[in-house]
Amino acid sequence: MPTALHSVFMDLLRLTAWLVLLAAIFVPIERLFALRPRKLLRAGLWEDIGLYFLSGLVPTLVLAAPMAALIAVSHHMLPDAYFAWIEEQPLALRLIVSFVIGEIGFYWGHRWTHEVPLLWRFHAVHHRPDGLDWLVNTRAHPVDLVFVRLCGLTPLYLLGLAHSGGDGNLPAILVVIIGTVWGFFIHANIGWRLGWLEHVIASPRFHHWHHSRRDHINRNYASMLPPVDRLFGTHYLPKKDWPAEYGVSE
Numbered sequence: 001m002p003t004a005l006h007s008v009f010m011d012l013l014r015l016t017a018w019l020v021l022l023a024a025i026f027v028p029i030e031r032l033f034a035l036r037p038r039k040l041l042r043a044g045l046w047e048d049i050g051l052y053f054l055s056g057l058v059p060t061l062v063l064a065a066p067m068a069a070l071i072a073v074s075h076h077m078l079p080d081a082y083f084a085w086i087e088e089q090p091l092a093l094r095l096i097v098s099f100v101i102g103e104i105g106f107y108w109g110h111r112w113t114h115e116v117p118l119l120w121r122f123h124a125v126h127h128r129p130d131g132l133d134w135l136v137n138t139r140a141h142p143v144d145l146v147f148v149r150l151c152g153l154t155p156l157y158l159l160g161l162a163h164s165g166g167d168g169n170l171p172a173i174l175v176v177i178i179g180t181v182w183g184f185f186i187h188a189n190i191g192w193r194l195g196w197l198e199h200v201i202a203s204p205r206f207h208h209w210h211h212s213r214r215d216h217i218n219r220n221y222a223s224m225l226p227p228v229d230r231l232f233g234t235h236y237l238p239k240k241d242w243p244a245e246y247g248v249s250e
Contacts, residue, residue, distance in 0.1 A: 008057070011056070011057055011060075012053070012057075014056075015052070015053055015056040015057070018056075019049070019052060022134065022184055026133075026134035026184060026188055027040065029188065029190060030133060030134065030188055030189045030190055033190040033191055033192060034189055034190065034191070035189050035190055035191035035204075035208075035242065036131065036189060038131055038133055038189050042131075042133075044129065044139075045135070047139075048135045048136065048138070048139045049135070051125075051138060051139045051140060052135065052138040052139075054142055055138040055140055055142070055145050056138070058142040058145065058146065059142070059145050059146050059149050062142075062146050063146060063149060063150065063153070066150060067153065067157060067172075070153075070154060070157035070158055071157055071163050073158065074157055074158050074159070074160050074163065075163075077158075078160055082160060083160050083163070086160050086161065091170070094161060094171055095170075095171055095174060097161060098156050098161045098162065098171035098172070098174075098175055099171075099174075099175055099178070100225070101155050101156060101159070101161065102152045102153065102155070102156055102171075102172075102175040102179075103152075103179075103222060103223065103224055103225045103228055104155075104228055105151045105152040105153070105154060105155050105156075106148060106149075106151060106152035106179065106222075106223050107221050107222050107223075107228045107229070107232070108151055109147060109148035109149075109150070109151025109152060110148055110151075110221040110222075110223070111221045111232075111234070112147075112151070113144060113147065113148060114217070114218050114221070115218075119144070119147065122141040122143045122144040122147075123140075123141070123144045124248055125139065125140060125141040125144065126139055126140045126141075126144065127211060127217065127247065127248045128247060128248055129211075129246065129247060130213075130245070130246050130247040131189070131246055132187050132188070132189055132208060132211055132246060133187065133188060133189040134184045134185070134187055134188040134189070135184075135187075136187045137180075137183040137184045137186075137187040138180075138183075149176065152175065152176075152179075153172055153175070153176070156171060156172050156175070157172070178224075179223050179224060182202065182223065182224050183223060185204065186202050186203060186204050186206065186207035186208075186223075187204070187207065188204055190204055191204075191242070192204060192205075193205055193240075198226070198237060199226055199227075199237070200225075200226065200227070201224060201225065201226070202220075202222060202223060202224050202225065202226055205237070205242060206220055206226055206237055207220060208242055208243055208246075209236055209237065209242075209243055211243065211246045211247075212243035212244075212245065212246065213243070213245040213246060213247045213248065213249060214245070214249060216236050216243070217248070218234065219234050219235065219236035220234065220235065220236055220237070221234055
């Protein structure tokens, strides 16, 4: 089997294994703690599964070249002593800083997909469902995914927090993996409220308001850190309520 085909085949196997694992986790949880009644074999399920595989394959393939270019640019702009200093910092500190900076990048990428009409045409695919569950997390147009991920990862590579060689790319990898896994949780059809933690880390209720049909669809852009929305004036979270309707008006 040619190398490229073998790589794609292995990626498909990996994504299938993840899909089975995620379903084993979230399907029972949504059955037990459902916020609203929702059929397992619902309308749009197979489309969402197809988009799940696209979202797992396309960004990785498309972003490989831009990330390599960003690494080259950062090494051209920044002195070697700076990269040596970065490498001397504890890995845990580099991961925390990368996570916060990446979250701000993802926030603005996500916000622009709402505010720029051309980008919204692609992002609206994610908002069209009139109900939420865990699989809606990866229901997205490839252009939308690539753009938002590029916004989140670009500052990490330009600042030298992520680069090739050793464990240099680990911060970027973990930022994407943790954000994606958490995304399944905050889209889930579960009626959990996390108390004061909802003001520190994104919860299902926090993100469900972002999917409300009308009033608050332009709020709560952060994927994991609500304080970023507070910082930029887009935070919304009432004490107890959940949105009454989901989807888009058009």
